[in-house]
Amino acid sequence: MRVSSVGTSSSSILGFPNCSSCRRNRGIARLYKAQMSSDAVKRANLSSRKTESIKLPNYDDISRTRDMFHIREFLRHPSGIESILNTSALQSYYSLDSNTYRCTLPRLQLLNFEVAPELDLQVTPTSKDCLVKMLSCKFEGSEIVERQNEHFSASMTNTITWDTRDSDSYLNVDVRLNISLEIYTRPFSLLPVSAVETPGNLMMQALVDRLVPLLLQQLLRDYDKWVKQQRQDLPEDLVPS
Numbered sequence: 001m002r003v004s005s006v007g008t009s010s011s012s013i014l015g016f017p018n019c020s021s022c023r024r025n026r027g028i029a030r031l032y033k034a035q036m037s038s039d040a041v042k043r044a045n046l047s048s049r050k051t052e053s054i055k056l057p058n059y060d061d062i063s064r065t066r067d068m069f070h071i072r073e074f075l076r077h078p079s080g081i082e083s084i085l086n087t088s089a090l091q092s093y094y095s096l097d098s099n100t101y102r103c104t105l106p107r108l109q110l111l112n113f114e115v116a117p118e119l120d121l122q123v124t125p126t127s128k129d130c131l132v133k134m135l136s137c138k139f140e141g142s143e144i145v146e147r148q149n150e151h152f153s154a155s156m157t158n159t160i161t162w163d164t165r166d167s168d169s170y171l172n173v174d175v176r177l178n179i180s181l182e183i184y185t186r187p188f189s190l191l192p193v194s195a196v197e198t199p200g201n202l203m204m205q206a207l208v209d210r211l212v213p214l215l216l217q218q219l220l221r222d223y224d225k226w227v228k229q230q231r232q233d234l235p236e237d238l239v240p241s
Helices: 002-013 019-040 071-076 078-085 143-151 194-232
Strands: 042-055 092-095 100-104 108-110 113-125 129-141 152-165 168-183
Touching: 042 194, 071 078, 071 113, 071 152, 071 194, 078 100, 078 113, 078 194, 129 143, 143 152, 168 194
Parallel strands: none
Antiparallel strands: 042 168, 092 100, 100 113, 108 113, 113 129, 129 152, 152 168
16 A cells, blocks of 8 residues: 555656646646637728718609609519619529518629628618618638638618608618628738728728619619509509690
8 A cells, every 4th residue: 555655646746647637737728728819819890881862753743642652662662672682683582581681692703712692681661761781691602611701790781761852852871881800811810900900991981982872873763663663553543644
C-alpha cells in the first residue's frame, strides 16, 4: 500500500495530473477559446435610406364612382402586388401565405460562383399605406455560396404612402436597407471595421438611390395599365360619354 501511495505521488510531481483535473482544465481552455473567438469577430453594419415622391395622374373623370381607381385600390389588387414585387424581373415567386411571398432573383455571376438571391417579402396594404418588409434574405448556389448565409443578415422596409399637395396627388416611398456583415476573410479582417463600412455604405446608398426612382416609375406605369384595364371592364352606365 505504501508503494502504491508513493507511485501516485511521483506521478503528480512529474506533471501528470489526475483525470478529473485534466477534464476540468480542458473545459476551461475550451470556454476561454470560445470567448476569445467570439470577441474577435468583427461586424460591419451597413445602412442606406431613400425617400422619393412621384405625381399621380388624375382619373376622377373616368367614372362616376368616387375613388374607384384610387392608388390604394391598385396596391390591394393582385396586379398591384405583382408590381410591388416587380415579378417581371424575378426568376420565380410564389405565395407562402396571404401576404408573404418567396421571390428568387435571376442567377448572377459573383467571382467564380453562380448565386441566386432568395427573398421572403411581406406585403401589407391598408387604406392608409402599404408596407413591404423583407423577412429573410439568403443565397442559393453551391455549398460554398450557401455557407456565406451564416455570415450576414439583412433587413429592408419600404413604406408606400400617398397624399395630396396643392390639389395634386403624390405617391411616396421610404426605403430603408440594413446589412450586418461578418468580417472574417483577409485582408479585411486585419483592417478596422470603418475600412469596410465606409465604402460599403457608399455602395449601398448608390444602389438604393438608383433603384427607388425605378420602382416608382414601374408602379406608375403598372397603375396606369391597371386603370385602363379596369375601365374596359366597367358597366356602360358608369363610363362617361
